Amino acid sequence: MSPSPQQQWTPTHGEPYRPVPYRPARMPATESLARAARLRTTMDERRTVRQFSPDPIPEQAVRDAVACAATAPSGAHQQPWTFVLVRDPQIRRRIREAAEHEERVSYDGRLGEEWLAALRPLGTDAVKSHLTDAPALIVVFQQRYWLAEDGTKHKHYYVDESVGIAVGMLLSALHQSGLAALVHTPSPMRFLREVLGRPVNEKAFAVIPVGYPAPECEVPDLVRKSLEQVLVEI
Numbered sequence: 001m002s003p004s005p006q007q008q009w010t011p012t013h014g015e016p017y018r019p020v021p022y023r024p025a026r027m028p029a030t031e032s033l034a035r036a037a038r039l040r041t042t043m044d045e046r047r048t049v050r051q052f053s054p055d056p057i058p059e060q061a062v063r064d065a066v067a068c069a070a071t072a073p074s075g076a077h078q079q080p081w082t083f084v085l086v087r088d089p090q091i092r093r094r095i096r097e098a099a100e101h102e103e104r105v106s107y108d109g110r111l112g113e114e115w116l117a118a119l120r121p122l123g124t125d126a127v128k129s130h131l132t133d134a135p136a137l138i139v140v141f142q143q144r145y146w147l148a149e150d151g152t153k154h155k156h157y158y159v160d161e162s163v164g165i166a167v168g169m170l171l172s173a174l175h176q177s178g179l180a181a182l183v184h185t186p187s188p189m190r191f192l193r194e195v196l197g198r199p200v201n202e203k204a205f206a207v208i209p210v211g212y213p214a215p216e217c218e219v220p221d222l223v224r225k226s227l228e229q230v231l232v233e234i
């Protein structure tokens with residue numbers, strides 16, 4: 001498999017195994033440790049931003065981050081994702097109106113007391129100004145299946161897991177490129193397929209506003225689990 005970004009992928013089904021050598025140079029342990037420690041600090045500085053500046057962002061950095069996300073592993077290498085980059089202010093306004101409609105219903109009772117209690121420390125409400133303030137939105141779609149040219153429907157495997165991993169890699173790439181983001185999951189998200197004209201095999205996964213934090217940006221004072229709390233070594 002060539003890493004060339006020029007190469008065009010096409011869906012395959014039942015192709016034979018074609019191995020190619022993979023022999024990356026091994027990194028010295030000292031270099032691994034130095035990189036890992038730096039990355040740990042960098043990633044610890046990532047925060048979900050909900051107040052964005054309308055300032056423009058270097059758009060190629062966003063495209064590069066999507067390209068990073070698209071290197072994610074996926075079930076049976078089916079790469080079941082589409083990233084829609086929305087800059088058009090009118091479309092962002094339509095997304096905001098539809099999202100706020102759903103969020104109002106959610107916050108007015110659909111979520112239930114337990115869910116609302118879980119959200120309380122985050123200070124969120126039904127107003128989603130980030131959808132129009134941030135200069136770009138990346139709307140991530142899962143491809144639940146693919147349609148062959150002869151109309152045959154082919155199932156995709158581990159779609160939730162694959163797209164979740166890709167979105168994690170996207171957030172990491174955006175953060176390491178100096179851009180802030182938010183994973184926004186208005187529920188239900190059906191309106192996104194309609195507003196963005198996506199095909200029926202695609203299901204919205206998340207809306208990710210991208211930009212710089214507004215000068216007055218604040219984030220909730222959250223505590224992350226320590227390494228000892230999340231890592232079990234056997």
Ligand SMILES: Cc1cc2nc3c(=O)[nH]c(=O)nc-3n(C[C@H](O)[C@H](O)[C@H](O)COP(=O)(O)O)c2cc1C
Binds near residue numbers: 048050122183219222
């Ligand atoms: C799957 C997923 C869905 C989320 N949905 C929302 C959302 O709809 N609205 C929102 O404001 N934040 C949302 N978030 C952001 C989380 O609230 C945030 O990641 C969490 O509070 C931790 O904060 P941090 O990202 O600053 O570490 C979501 C995050 C994930 C991973």
